[in-house]
Amino acid sequence: MAITGDPERRGPEGLGTRLRHVLEILDGDVARFLADIGLDDYRPRYSPVVRALLARGPLPIRDLAAEIGVTHSAASQTVAQMNRAGLVALEPGADARQRIVSLSEKTRDLLPLIEAEWTATTEATEALEAELPYSLRALLDAIMEALARKPFRDRIGETVAARELR
Structure with missing residues (x-):
């Protein structure tokens, strides 16, 4: 996917739109490369999880989220996708709400290619x-x-336009 049009005439897209677009381009190309080398079930978003588990060993999802700098919800969704693909294993934690994530044998076998x-x-x-x-x-x-x-919420709130909304 290419960015089209003259940068000066692209429209009113904001910072978030442009950041998401760049991320879509980068992730899309990495995903296509992963498929090219036979890692069809592996997504770019899995790499921080794999790296964290390699460095720290099995982790509760909450700790994994903190380690990779995402929300618990985002980490949980990624782990669920990885579990469905057979890339991680989930074990019960200290209490019924906690799940411990570890790398599967499938992922360990794929590590040379992933690395x-x-x-x-x-x-x-x-x-x-x-x-x-x-x-x-x-x-x-x-x-x-x-x-x-x-x-950024505070920065928005300090604008003249935001003050006029109140």
Whole structure:
């Protein structure tokens, strides 16, 4: 999927729309590459989970969510997809509400291929960033830091337009 049209005349898309579009392009291309190398059931969103479980071992979903920086709901949805694909195993935790996530044998068998894809994706990311006027990763880090200092909701609320709504 290509970005079309003159950047100055693309329309009123906001920051969120553009960020989602870039993410769709990146994830779509990574997913197609994964299929090219025989990892049809593996999605780009699984990599942070696999990396966290490799580094920390089996984890409750709540801890996994914190480790990869997503909501409990997002982690739970990803884990459910991975479980259906046979990529993780779920065990009951200390209480009935807790589930412990671990890598399956299927994923462990696929690790050499998954890790090779990670290396290729990292190299492609570095090549893309070399074409940009600044580091996309550094920019995204700076955005997250700025939003941690002052949430976007607060920034919206401080605008003249928002004050006129009250």
